[in-house]
Amino acid sequence: MRRSVLLAAPLLLSLGGAAPGLAPGQLPANVTPIHYDITVDPDAKALSFTGSEVVTIAVASPTRTITLNAADLTIGAVRLDDATTPTVKLDSAKQTLTLAFPSPVTAGTHKLSIAYAGKINRSAAGMFAVDYKNARGGDERMLVTQFEPADGRRFAPMWDEPSRKATFRLTAATPEGNTAFSNMPVAGKAKGANGKTLVTFATTPKMSSYLLFLGMGDVERRTKMVGNTEIGIITRRGAIDQGDYALESAARLLAYYNDYFGTPYPLPKMDMIAAPGSSQFFSAMENWGAILYFDRVLLLDPKVSSENDRQRIFTVVAHEMAHQWFGDLVTMAWWDDLWLNEGFASWMEGKASHELNPGWNKAAQDVAFERERAMAADARSSTHAIVQPIGTVDEISQAFDAITYAKGQAVIGMIEGALGPDPFRDGVRRYMAKYKYGNTRTDQLWAELAASAGRPVKPFADTFTLQGGVPLIRGGEPACAGGNTRITFSQDRFGLDPASKARRRWIVPVRVAGGNAMAKLDVSGPGVRPATVRGCVSPVVVNPGQQGYYRFLAAPGHFKALSDGFAGLVLTDQVGLMGDTLALANGNYLPFDRYLGLLDKIPATADPLVWNLAAAQLVRLDRVLAGDPAQRPFRARAAAMLAPQYDRVGFAPKRGEAPPVSQLREVLIVALGRFGYAPVADAARKAVAGGLDDIPAATRNAVLATYALNATPADWDKLHALALAERNPIARSDLYAALAGSADAALAQRALDLALTEEPTTPDRAELIAGVSAEHPALAFDFAVAHAAQVNAFVEASSRPRYIVRLATTSADPALADRVERYAATSVPAGSRQTATDAVTTIRYRARLRAEQAAPIAAWAGRATNGS
Numbered sequence: 001m002r003r004s005v006l007l008a009a010p011l012l013l014s015l016g017g018a019a020p021g022l023a024p025g026q027l028p029a030n031v032t033p034i035h036y037d038i039t040v041d042p043d044a045k046a047l048s049f050t051g052s053e054v055v056t057i058a059v060a061s062p063t064r065t066i067t068l069n070a071a072d073l074t075i076g077a078v079r080l081d082d083a084t085t086p087t088v089k090l091d092s093a094k095q096t097l098t099l100a101f102p103s104p105v106t107a108g109t110h111k112l113s114i115a116y117a118g119k120i121n122r123s124a125a126g127m128f129a130v131d132y133k134n135a136r137g138g139d140e141r142m143l144v145t146q147f148e149p150a151d152g153r154r155f156a157p158m159w160d161e162p163s164r165k166a167t168f169r170l171t172a173a174t175p176e177g178n179t180a181f182s183n184m185p186v187a188g189k190a191k192g193a194n195g196k197t198l199v200t201f202a203t204t205p206k207m208s209s210y211l212l213f214l215g216m217g218d219v220e221r222r223t224k225m226v227g228n229t230e231i232g233i234i235t236r237r238g239a240i241d242q243g244d245y246a247l248e249s250a251a252r253l254l255a256y257y258n259d260y261f262g263t264p265y266p267l268p269k270m271d272m273i274a275a276p277g278s279s280q281f282f283s284a285m286e287n288w289g290a291i292l293y294f295d296r297v298l299l300l301d302p303k304v305s306s307e308n309d310r311q312r313i314f315t316v317v318a319h320e321m322a323h324q325w326f327g328d329l330v331t332m333a334w335w336d337d338l339w340l341n342e343g344f345a346s347w348m349e350g351k352a353s354h355e356l357n358p359g360w361n362k363a364a365q366d367v368a369f370e371r372e373r374a375m376a377a378d379a380r381s382s383t384h385a386i387v388q389p390i391g392t393v394d395e396i397s398q399a400f401d402a403i404t405y406a407k408g409q410a411v412i413g414m415i416e417g418a419l420g421p422d423p424f425r426d427g428v429r430r431y432m433a434k435y436k437y438g439n440t441r442t443d444q445l446w447a448e449l450a451a452s453a454g455r456p457v458k459p460f461a462d463t464f465t466l467q468g469g470v471p472l473i474r475g476g477e478p479a480c481a482g483g484n485t486r487i488t489f490s491q492d493r494f495g496l497d498p499a500s501k502a503r504r505r506w507i508v509p510v511r512v513a514g515g516n517a518m519a520k521l522d523v524s525g526p527g528v529r530p531a532t533v534r535g536c537v538s539p540v541v542v543n544p545g546q547q548g549y550y551r552f553l554a555a556p557g558h559f560k561a562l563s564d565g566f567a568g569l570v571l572t573d574q575v576g577l578m579g580d581t582l583a584l585a586n587g588n589y590l591p592f593d594r595y596l597g598l599l600d601k602i603p604a605t606a607d608p609l610v611w612n613l614a615a616a617q618l619v620r621l622d623r624v625l626a627g628d629p630a631q632r633p634f635r636a637r638a639a640a641m642l643a644p645q646y647d648r649v650g651f652a653p654k655r656g657e658a659p660p661v662s663q664l665r666e667v668l669i670v671a672l673g674r675f676g677y678a679p680v681a682d683a684a685r686k687a688v689a690g691g692l693d694d695i696p697a698a699t700r701n702a703v704l705a706t707y708a709l710n711a712t713p714a715d716w717d718k719l720h721a722l723a724l725a726e727r728n729p730i731a732r733s734d735l736y737a738a739l740a741g742s743a744d745a746a747l748a749q750r751a752l753d754l755a756l757t758e759e760p761t762t763p764d765r766a767e768l769i770a771g772v773s774a775e776h777p778a779l780a781f782d783f784a785v786a787h788a789a790q791v792n793a794f795v796e797a798s799s800r801p802r803y804i805v806r807l808a809t810t811s812a813d814p815a816l817a818d819r820v821e822r823y824a825a826t827s828v829p830a831g832s833r834q835t836a837t838d839a840v841t842t843i844r845y846r847a848r849l850r851a852e853q854a855a856p857i858a859a860w861a862g863r864a865t866n867g868s
Contacts, residue, residue: 001148001323001342001400002284002297002316026161026334027096031066032058033159033166034109035203040155041173041196042127042216044141047120049127053156055112062104066112069153069160070097072126076115080105095150095393097157114157122762123796124279126154127214131761132276132729134218135238142217142236144275144292146285149335149396151798152209162208163333163439171200172214181215181234183207183289185269204288205266206437208331213287215273222247226254227264232271235299236729239274242299246272249314253321256352261325262429263436270324272317274298276729278763280770280799281400284316286323286345293320296730304731306698307662311360315349322348325432333439335390338399339465340442343386343408346370347416350409360659361571361609366409367546368575368613374406375470375551375583380845381499382837383468386411387442394831397798401834403468410549411464417547418460418509419453427452460522463506464549470494471506471550472589473523473542477557480536485514487540487558488530489523494551496587496845506550513544539565546576553580553589566601574606575613582617592853596860604644608664611645615664615671618642621857622674624812624846630854633861639675646672651683653698666702673706681710688715692722692731701734708738709775716747724759736764740771748776752783756790765794770807777811785823801832809839812846 035056042049057066066086075088078099086099099112121128124146134140145155153160173196174180184202192198204212220240223232224247231250233243250272258264267289274295284293297316300309326348327341350370354362377383386408390396416424427449435444442465446458472494478487489510495501505525512519514537523529533540539561542552554562562569562577569577578598585595599617602610618638625631649665672680684706687695695703708719716739723735740751754760755768769791773780784791784804795803805828808820817840824836 001282001286002319027067027069027159027164030060030063031068031159032060033164034058035167035169036156036158037169037171038156039171039173039198040127040214041192042120042143044120044129044143044175044216047122047129048117049120050115050117051156052115053113055114055158057110057112059105059107059110061107064101064104066099066101066105068097068157069095069150070116070157071095071151071153072119073097073154073157074117075157076117077113078115079113081110082113095153116157118154121154121797123766123794123799124281125151125797130217130275130277132236133727133732134236135727137727140218140236142215142219142275144215144273145213145287146279146282146292147212147287148210148282148285149400150210150393152212155212155214158209160209162210162331162335165206165208165331165437165439167206168204168212169201170212170214171198172216173197174199174216177218178216179219179221181219181221181271181273181290183211183213183287184267185230202268207288207328211286211288211328213290213292215275215290215292221271223269224248224251226251227258228268229254229265230269232269233274233298234271235274235295236276239295239299239301242301243272243274245300245310246298246313246317249317250321252356253318253352256356257321257325257348260348260352260425260428261432263325263329263432265324266329266436267324270321272298272320277761278733278767280763280766280796280803281397284320286320286327288324288328291320293317296733299730301728301730302697303693303728304697304700304734306666306701307659308666311353311357311362311659311663314357315353315362318349318352319345322352329437330432330435331439333441335396335399336388337440337442338390338396339386339404339408340440340445342400342405343412346405346409347412350413361607363545364571364575364609366413367572368579368609369616370406371410371546371549372579372583373402374410374549375494375579376496377402377838378407378468379470379494379496379500379583379587380838380841381495381497382834382841383500384834385468386465392831393798394801394829398802398832398834407549411461414464414509414547414549415449415457415461417511417545419449419455419457423453424449460507460509463524467504469500469504471508472553473508473510473550474553475542475555475558476528477555478538478540478561483534483536485533485535485537485540486530487512487533487542488528489521490526490528491523492526494583494587494589496583497841497848508550509548510542510550511544511548513541514538518544539569541569541573543576544570544573546572551580551583553584559590559594563598563601566598567603567606571607571609574610578610578613578617586849588852592856593860596856599641604648608649608658608660611642612660612664612667615642615667619671619674621853623810624849625854625857626812626850628850628854630858630861634857635675637861639672639677642668642672642675643677643679646677646680651680651699653696662698666699669699669702670705673709681706685710685715688718704734704738705741708741709743711742711744711747713747716742716750720754733761733764733767736760737767737771740768741775743775745776745779748772748779749783752780756787762794766791766803770803773807774810777808778813778816781805781808781811781816781820785819785827788827801828802835805836805839809842811843812850814844814847817843817847 038053040051086101089098130142172180173192180199182201187202188200190198221234233247271290283297322345326344332340350366431448450457472492476488507524512531514533517534519531581595585592646668684703688707726732755765792800
């Protein structure tokens with residue numbers, strides 16, 4: 001699953017007593033599903049459905065009770081083997097259905113029949129409705145399902161745990177004019193009641209319940225064969241051409257993955273479904289053979305899609321397709337090993353995107369942004385281990401975070417670098433072949449990698465996966481002696497707050513490059529370790545290619561050599577040096593002036609990605625300075641630094657330009673618009689005045705963001721009118737998002753008020769409030785708290801414990817952190833407070849940065865003003 005905002009759900013426990021050795025939150029192991037035969041009849045207008053199922057079960061030993069999962073379902077007739085009728089007990093808090101039988105159910109195979117009814121949600125949980133405007137401006141409703149991590153139980157009573165794999169045969173009563181689609185191809189059709197068609201799909205392979213999928217609506221489908229696999233794209237009617245890019249991308253990726261994993265994709269088809277809308281929890285979901293995407297991350301719309309959108313579509317498709325092996329074919333046994341799904345899919349998306357699209361510099365992009373995202377979360381007291389004990393559904397949902405995804409991605413990349421690409425790939429192939437259609441733990445992956453590489457993996461890998469935190473490698477000054485360069489290293493811990501600096505020990509594979517020579521060593525603990533590189537070289541590059549997951553603190557003379565030689569470093573090492581230097585300054589490991597001086601060393605001709613990262617870092621500094629007197633001179637200096645790059649790329653896209661140039665233009669328009677650079681703000685205003693249809697897709701959203709940020713009340717009214725008139729679901733959501741982006745607090749309040757009306761779609765209402773929080777975190781948080789009942793009504797159930805507290809995250813006001821703590825203590829379940837803790841630690845960290853960095857930033861800005 002590709003995640004966006006990540007939230008939690010209610011407690012899950014079994015009834016009837018825990019089985020011996022039963023882990024908290026898991027069902028008794030005595031009864032196992034073998035096969036589900038499920039029939040559902042949805043009523044899209046009434047937002048309800050009826051269902052029936054026959055589940056073939058294996059009973060290990062005689063039992064009087066059978067417990068499975070059920071949530072938001074009404075249970076009708078229940079029979080075992082068409083004979084015995086049990087007593088039925090639903091526990092809504094525990095999300096369980098317990099069946100008590102008058103005499104023990106014998107060991108062996110049985111058939112359990114259950115009739116039930118449920119509700120169709122307006123947000124992404126179980127079966128849910130996606131509302132949108134069709135090309136004629138009329139109202140349309142698509143039905144789709146979302147079951148990860150634990151919402152399959154809202155669709156049918158089932159053993160809703162990843163290790164309870166079974167086969168599924170699904171039949172859907174489909175209204176005339178609608179098409180039903182699921183994991184497998186259609187196996188048959190029959191006439192049903194009320195003019196509906198009963199569409200039955202082929203039986204799935206053995207799989208986890210959270211991967212089951214059903215969709216229904218007025219859609220179009222286009223296909224392409226790759227070997228024996230039919231790849232399909234399914235969209236709302238009229239948008240099928242926008243899926244061609246994703247379809248071609250998937251075809252390239254399928255060939256790549258079939259080779260890499262060594263196990264061909266096993267299903268006869270793989271559909272990619274574009275659902276209009278969004279979620280607070282995810283942007284795409286890897287249902288086996290029927291991957292669900294929200295349309296923004298699947299459809300390349302010539303009216304609104306930029307180069308950033310194009311690359312995001314490819315990488316999200318790459319992520320979800322990687323899951324067809326890592327997650328679907330081989331699934332983690334329980335959610336504490338979620339990273340086996342998400343960390344690997346994140347790493348695989350980067351690897352595949354880099355190898356299939358080398359012009360994107362995806363490896364350097366991941367160093368610049370994904371690795372930094374991981375370390376920013378991992379270097380605070382609120383971090384946790386990649387592999388973490390999971391007991392409840394609350395804890396499951398909270399595990400979908402930057403540690404699981406981005407740190408998991410970075411650690412896997414480091415392991416590949418340590419073992420070598422070929423032994424690593426061969427180990428993955430062994431793992432896939434050995435455990436296909438089964439469930440695994442992390443140690444089983446380590447064992448296969450070790451067998452392939454011929455060296456132990458677990459001792460080294462455990463130090464990164466079983467504890468939180470970021471290693472810090474301290475370097476001595478490189479010295480030339482006897483024709484070689486010698487440098488010493490010791491290990492510490494990098495942290496951004498006091499608690500995150502408590503000492504821990506890792507086995508860190510360190511590489512050192514000088515010229516064409518390379519030295520490798522493991523650094524563990526505070527003891528000094530030397531490394532020698534052949535030749536007298538300068539600068540020596542530590543962590544070349546930035547595959548190692550650690551911060552590197554260079555000695556002053558070494559840093560100067562790296563800074564002076566910045567232009568000669570490879571791109572990954574340039575962005576790695578920028579990320580390390582800012583982070584080390586933020587953690588008080590070096591003076592903040594050292595980072596500001598590095599900015600001044602960036603050549604005007606540097607790669608667009610370098611300037612992209614510089615602009616992003618400057619925007620982060622601007623947010624830290626919000627409300628401080630130093631913000632005004634800082635903005636002037638930042639604008640002066642970026643303006644030459646704007647002049648270099650221009651406001652308008654150019655035919656045939658490289659993708660990184662187009663991406664840089666988007667970033668510069670937004671950053672310079674934020675910094676009050678008049679030429680950009682004026683150009684954005686002029687472009688919108690000329691009509692949105694004349695704004696190139698490559699810059700449309702950047703222009704809208706700049707226009708909205710600087711909007712007057714009349715400008716805001718114009719955007720609102722455009723949003724009301726827009727029929728394209730993607731463009732309509734973009735316009736509502738722009739309405740939330742004003743720097744003016746009064747206009748931000750209007751956006752918040754709009755979110756409580758029925759005018760925007762349900763997901764757009766949640767996006768409006770979240771959008772306001774970017775510029776006005778206190779305003780958005782206080783508003784959501786004051787209207788919590790209304791807000792929670794349109795926020796996904798699993799997201800409610802996390803949605804409101806996340807609104808405060810961009811603040812640097814300690815008083816707001818206090819309010820978040822008080823709100824979480826009274827309104828968020830105890831097991832769901834990780835996001836609140838993250839928000840509080842982030843706010844207080846930013847407050848410290850503002851107090852410490854305002855003076856050096858003001859001095860830096862003043863030196864430029866004085867021409868010195």
